[in-house]
Amino acid sequence: MSPVSGTSVSSASTGCVAFKAACPDCSARFELDAAALRLVIGGSRRTTFYSFTCPRCGASVRKPAGERIVELLTGGGVSTLRSV
Template identity: 50%
Template structure:
């Protein structure tokens, strides 16, 4: 049986089986990671997984989970962020509107 050696920040070096390691390979390479539950302290440890680590873990028998980041998450956004007050204002507008379609047709700037 294959033994995988990893390190826990609290306990130091630990030995794991391939089934104890979760390997997530992302479409954005810098977002790939591996994780495991430390057999000593039971904490979940999560570490980045570069191409060399991915190859090593796969050769050791660790199953690969593929993960693709949606394109929208990688878009560059401009402008100010939405504040809690903006969300509350929006909720109040929705709550006070009987016909959302008519509000959308008139435009939000007429309701305030």
């Protein structure tokens, strides 16, 4: 998946999961651990998203999360909130 449209996952030999992402504001590319991401699963595609704070510029980033991204993030231990 591309950094702008989604998040990719890599696993180090230590078993830690790192998610590759990019900031749409400053274009920085970086890796985040599960604790740096939040996933919100809503009742529709429009209300299901993940978010993080850019470590470079401090921007709050919110991106849509389709089924595959939800699967990757939950499998990688990202904190999940279900909204109504």
